[in-house]
């Protein structure tokens with residue numbers, strides 16, 4: 156981990172939301188132990204399945220919601236107590252609905268730039284994100300991907316030190332996605348602390364320096380991508396994940412020293428520095444249990460696999 160002070164430091168975050176009608180109008184605890192630390196000059200990804208608590212975590216991080224427990228420090232301050240001084244140092248990329256619909260992109264960006272002491276150059280940002288092509292179209296008429304680019308520009312125009320991106324590549328075509336990825340990498344090298352949420356493992360694997368995985372309101376795993384995807388600890392890079400399907404409930408146990416785990420009924424996995432000897436032992440285990448497996452797949456472990464291993468759930 157880097158030695159710089161974290162730009163975002165969340166410890167033991169607890170948040171209750173509600174009241175929920177289906178639960179006799181009781182409050183529901185949606186966060187119960189989220190830890191997250193992000194540093195300047197790094198991309199920190201927050202991953203988790205639907206409903207894990209990513210949006211709620213970001214809302215607490217940005218000071219939009221008051222935590223019921225734990226601590227949040229954004230650039231060293233409590234974001235819920237801090238005023239405009241802190242807000243001007245933080246960029247937030249709003250989801251589509253957050254942009255004013257009747258305005259055209261360039262006047263909007265100039266207006267936002269006018270609210271900051273040292274804004275970025277609007278023309279440069281517009282050219283960089285290809286916004287020129289639809290500069291005179293009202294936002295409500297833009298495609299999802301075009302709106303995404305305007306939202307990113309609006310988050311950046313104030314020249315923030317910390318940038319929050321919620322699903323930054325949602326709706327982008329491959330070309331716009333590369334433009335946005337390049338920009339994110341450049342901003343990172345300029346020293347911005349970037350915190351992003353995504354469902355796309357590929358995005359996280361390509362962009363993130365450090366990953367926090369949350370599930371059911373708590374941080375369940377964190378590390379660099381190589382750390383998380385190495386089954387036997389920080390990275391040899393040779394680890395593989397082998398998965399196969401067979402009838403549920405077969406007690407395969409260990410083969411050549413590696414445990415076969417039934418991650419969901421009928422789906423088995425074996426992870427580690429696999430060699431042909433493991434494959435031989437596995438074939439013997441299949442024969443011993445009269446199993447003819449299907450959907451055999453072997454590849455380097457991905458973040459998706461890691462999450463499936465620990466929770467039995469898909470990330471999406």
Ligand SMILES: Nc1ncnc2c1ncn2[C@@H]1O[C@H](COP(=O)(O)OP(=O)(O)OP(=O)(O)O)[C@@H](O)[C@H]1O
Pocket residue numbers: 172173174175183185203204205206207208209210211212
């Ligand atoms: N106002 C609310 N009242 C009650 N429950 C809520 C409220 N807002 C969110 N929740 C619940 O809190 C949990 C966390 O929601 P959150 O939006 O933070 O998850 P998420 O990880 O961002 O999900 P997604 O990936 O689907 O956007 C979910 O179970 C959601 O249903």
